[in-house]
Amino acid sequence: MDRKAYIAEQKEKRGRKTVLVFPIHYPREVLTALNVLGVEIWGPPGFPRAPASTHLQPFICGIAHNILAFIMAGKADVVDGILCPHTCDSLQMLASLLPDFKLTDKPCFRFRHPKGKSPDSKSARGFYKAELKGLLDKLEPFFGRPSEAELQKAIGLHLEADELKLKLLDQRAYFTTNDRAFYEVLRAGEYLWVEDHIAMMKKLLESKSPEPVEKRKPIMVSGIVPEPMDILDAINNAGAFAAADDFAAISRRIAMKRPNPDSDPLDALTDMFFARRGCTTLGTELEERANLLLKLAKSRDCRGLLIYNVKFCEPEAFYVPDTQDIFKKAGIPSLYMETELEAEFSGQASTRLEAFIEMLEQPS
Amino acid sequence: MTISRQLQYALIKNVAAPLLVKTDAWKSARSFRAKKDKPNPPFGPRLESYIKLKELMLEHYFTGRYADGAVPVAWITSGSPVELLRPFGFHIVYPENHAALCAVRRRAKDLCVHAENEGFCRDLCSYARTDFGSVMSGQTPVGRVPKPDLLVTCTNICQTALAWYKVLARKFNVPLYVFDTPFIYGEGEEHDVDYIVAQFHELIEMCEKVTGRKLDQKQLTYHTQLGCECSKAWGKVLDLCRNRPAPMTTFDAFIYIGPIVAMRGLPECLSFYKFLHDELQDRVSRGIGAIQNERYRLLWDNLPIWFAIRDLSTAFAQGGFNFVCSTYTNAWAETAHHFDPNDVYRSSAKLYSRIILNRDLRNKADLILKLCRDFQCDGAVLHSDRSCKPYSVGQYNLADILNREHGIKTMILEADHGDPRSYSPEQGELRVKAFMETFQ
Numbered sequence: 180m181d182r183k184a185y186i187a188e189q190k191e192k193r194g195r196k197t198v199l200v201f202p203i204h205y206p207r208e209v210l211t212a213l214n215v216l217g218v219e220i221w222g223p224p225g226f227p228r229a230p231a232s233t234h235l236q237p238f239i240c241g242i243a244h245n246i247l248a249f250i251m252a253g254k255a256d257v258v259d260g261i262l263c264p265h266t267c268d269s270l271q272m273l274a275s276l277l278p279d280f281k282l283t284d285k286p287c288f289r290f291r292h293p294k295g296k297s298p299d300s301k302s303a304r305g306f307y308k309a310e311l312k313g314l315l316d317k318l319e320p321f322f323g324r325p326s327e328a329e330l331q332k333a334i335g336l337h338l339e340a341d342e343l344k345l346k347l348l349d350q351r352a353y354f355t356t357n358d359r360a361f362y363e364v365l366r367a368g369e370y371l372w373v374e375d376h377i378a379m380m381k382k383l384l385e386s387k388s389p390e391p392v393e394k395r396k397p398i399m400v401s402g403i404v405p406e407p408m409d410i411l412d413a414i415n416n417a418g419a420f421a422a423a424d425d426f427a428a429i430s431r432r433i434a435m436k437r438p439n440p441d442s443d444p445l446d447a448l449t450d451m452f453f454a455r456r457g458c459t460t461l462g463t464e465l466e467e468r469a470n471l472l473l474k475l476a477k478s479r480d481c482r483g484l485l486i487y488n489v490k491f492c493e494p495e496a497f498y499v500p501d502t503q504d505i506f507k508k509a510g511i512p513s514l515y516m517e518t519e520l521e522a523e524f525s526g527q528a529s530t531r532l533e534a535f536i537e538m539l540e541q542p543s
Numbered sequence: 544m545t546i547s548r549q550l551q552y553a554l555i556k557n558v559a560a561p562l563l564v565k566t567d568a569w570k571s572a573r574s575f576r577a578k579k580d581k582p583n584p585p586f587g588p589r590l591e592s593y594i595k596l597k598e599l600m601l602e603h604y605f606t607g608r609y610a611d612g613a614v615p616v617a618w619i620t621s622g623s624p625v626e627l628l629r630p631f632g633f634h635i636v637y638p639e640n641h642a643a644l645c646a647v648r649r650r651a652k653d654l655c656v657h658a659e660n661e662g663f664c665r666d667l668c669s670y671a672r673t674d675f676g677s678v679m680s681g682q683t684p685v686g687r688v689p690k691p692d693l694l695v696t697c698t699n700i701c702q703t704a705l706a707w708y709k710v711l712a713r714k715f716n717v718p719l720y721v722f723d724t725p726f727i728y729g730e731g732e733e734h735d736v737d738y739i740v741a742q743f744h745e746l747i748e749m750c751e752k753v754t755g756r757k758l759d760q761k762q763l764t765y766h767t768q769l770g771c772e773c774s775k776a777w778g779k780v781l782d783l784c785r786n787r788p789a790p791m792t793t794f795d796a797f798i799y800i801g802p803i804v805a806m807r808g809l810p811e812c813l814s815f816y817k818f819l820h821d822e823l824q825d826r827v828s829r830g831i832g833a834i835q836n837e838r839y840r841l842l843w844d845n846l847p848i849w850f851a852i853r854d855l856s857t858a859f860a861q862g863g864f865n866f867v868c869s870t871y872t873n874a875w876a877e878t879a880h881h882f883d884p885n886d887v888y889r890s891s892a893k894l895y896s897r898i899i900l901n902r903d904l905r906n907k908a909d910l911i912l913k914l915c916r917d918f919q920c921d922g923a924v925l926h927s928d929r930s931c932k933p934y935s936v937g938q939y940n941l942a943d944i945l946n947r948e949h950g951i952k953t954m955i956l957e958a959d960h961g962d963p964r965s966y967s968p969e970q971g972e973l974r975v976k977a978f979m980e981t982f983q
């Protein structure tokens with residue numbers, strides 16, 4: 180079932196309203212607790228951009244352009260609101276542009292999170308919790324207010340989903356499926372109701388082989404989002420597979436530690452936010468992040484690192500040279516590629532990728 | 544800190560720098576006197592304040608060369624709460640200010656290329672690339688930039704500055720404090736202020752750790768108060784351009800902005816702006832304009848195109864167009880009114896978080912309209928700055944509003960504040976000409 184039909188079905192059969200969500204970090208649990216379907220929009224590639232270009236300069240990334248084009252084409256008319264996490268300079272401004280210049284008549288809920296703060300920063304934790312409260316207040320007139328039990332239940336469901344995601348990622352080499360199909364399951368949570376997503380991931384998990392089956396070269400993939408998803412086919416066709424993931428759309432959003440089960444829900448959500456692996460858009464410490472990635476890459480025997488960045492994405496691009504440097508020193512070669520989020524993965528990009536993968540060592 | 548470095552620094556600061564500055568000032572004064580009464584078309588007479596500015600900046604950068612190892616050195620972003628660092632005796636370096644200087648002196652391109660060769664993507668802000676290029680190559684037009692003991696970045700200007708300083712922290716292996724000022728939609732929230740106030744205390748703690756000194760509260764009050772007075776004095780300077788003809792162009796103001804960025808909270812900054820104010824006031828009372836024939840008045844939005852200031856100011860002045868205000872120069876004056884000496888922390892939290900770059904586009908539209916009204920602008924030039932996304936997004940719509948709803952003619956000028964490779968002077972000139980023709 181495609182997204183549109185799924186959203187319509189959710190509305191009809193479950194009475195679920197829909198909120199369109201900008202990337203990247205936001206408390207999905209709050210929407211679930213409100214019985215609201217969150218549908219993330221990562222700038223669907225290939226969308227005609229012309230109408231957005233009269234509002235955004237060409238040096239703003241493809242995700243922002245595509246989001247705006249999508250909304251301006253009326254594709255978001257079915258939603259009941261737009262949630263805009265404070266991800267980067269471009270999305271921060273888009274979150275202002277939309278309502279301030281009346282490019283949408285949907286209510287826009289802005290959600291800010293702390294930047295560049297360590298998990299033990301009291302001030303940052305206090306701010307995050309206050310923002311959660313603020314978000315609940317802003318959503319209330321449109322969707323009501325969730326009870327504590329509803330919030331707890333939603334937290335439990337998303338923790339379960341995150342654990343499944345981690346399990347799948349950890350055991351990627353045990354699946355015969357290709358990367359595209361594997362990532363399609365992981366990414367389905369961008370629009371599926373959490374329980375449906377859990378069911379889908381469980382199903383995939385059941386197909387796990389008893390022994391590792393992947394014979395291709397293991398690599399680590401990093402970036403904002405694997406779009407267009409042809410990139411994954413290109414990796415497979417060139418003789419490698421995504422053995423370790425560091426996409427912001429996927430593993431950077433997983434809480435690596437469970438919160439204390441007795442915590443009040445907002446405290447638990449705060450713990451979960453600060454328990455994420457770290458992300459360029461959160462201003463995570465550079466060396467710490469790169470070392471963490473290195474550890475993960477080594478644990479999966481990765482032969483190379485592919486950084487697949489969205490063109491004009493500054494937060495991500497700043498981290499690249501140091502990350503590559505740290506990997507190089509550890510003997511892991513890397514390749515930096517950019518995507519404009521066009522409909523297709525270019526032939527030239529394929530050739531570069533092939534050349535890179537070709538020179539990587541075969542796993543023993 | 545070593546005693547020999549401290550002695551050397553004291554000698555430089557108290558003897559060599561003043562001597563150098565005096566000699567330079569004497570030379571400049573002589574050349575100024577020679578040119579003073581000579582025609583300077585299409586501009587009005589030269590300002591003596593420029594000599595003072597040169598003295599101030601020369602001293603700042605010259606003493607800076609010897610600062611590390613003698614006094615604590617902090618590198619900070621332009622929007623950081625510098626007043627908090629003053630009581631600890633830091634020598635302050637503003638990489639943005641330094642990068643702007645590199646651009647004015649046409650050194651930025653090579654530094655950017657150096658950074659790019661080290662893997663930094665060309666789409667990153669050119670201030671950051673210039674800074675990386677300078678750090679990695681050791682090249683600078685100011686002789687030498689002292690190494691930092693502390694880095695402070697503040698998200699009130701952008702999140703670019705956050706990632707930029709993360710890179711610096713690794714390069715220098717020194718502590719970094721991220722001063723996080725949540726972006727303000729509408730009027731902001733009380734918990735934003737709580738968050739910022741808590742961070743003032745964290746930053747003070749970090750300064751105490753780095754310098755081994757305890758905060759002197761009296762000194763803090765003194766410098767915050769002074770910082771606020773500096774901003775107000777700068778605001779008064781800018782306000783003089785409400786007069787017709789305006790005694791200063793915005794292009795001049797881009798140059799005179801140096802002290803309010805780099806020396807806020809210091810007495811020499813305040814006295815400089817008083818001097819500049821008096822000189823401009825004198826021009827106003829004598830009806831002297833910054834350009835000879837002010838026919839139209841314009842607003843500038845976004846950062847200057849540092850490497851093209853001279854060419855652009857001449858082209859506009861020749862057509863009788865004077866830039867009388869800008870959102871950029873205004874940014875260092877616009878929030879000073881929030882300061883309350885009886886509630887230093889909470890009022891400073893507002894002062895630092897409510898600047899144009901940290902607020903939504905509704906606020907920016909209102910501000911531009913107010914400036915256009917107050918300064919009686921006939922048109923506006925919006926510099927769409929490839930490097931600065933937070934400042935540039937929304938300009939297409941703003942231009943439309945100004946044009947259609949308020950009859951203010953606008954032009955979007957695509958360029959970059961620091962990297963000349965992203966600006967075509969020929970095309971720029973054609974666009975400027977075409978824009979000016981619409982006023983005939």
Ligand code: SF4
Pocket residue numbers: 202240241242243266267268269270403460489491492493494495
């Ligand atoms: S790709 Fe980068 S710049 Fe674009 S929206 Fe995502 S985080 Fe922001």
Ligand code: SF4
Pocket residue numbers: 639668669670671700701702703704846900930931932933934
């Ligand atoms: S020019 Fe813009 S992007 Fe660059 S540091 Fe300044 S505010 Fe940030």
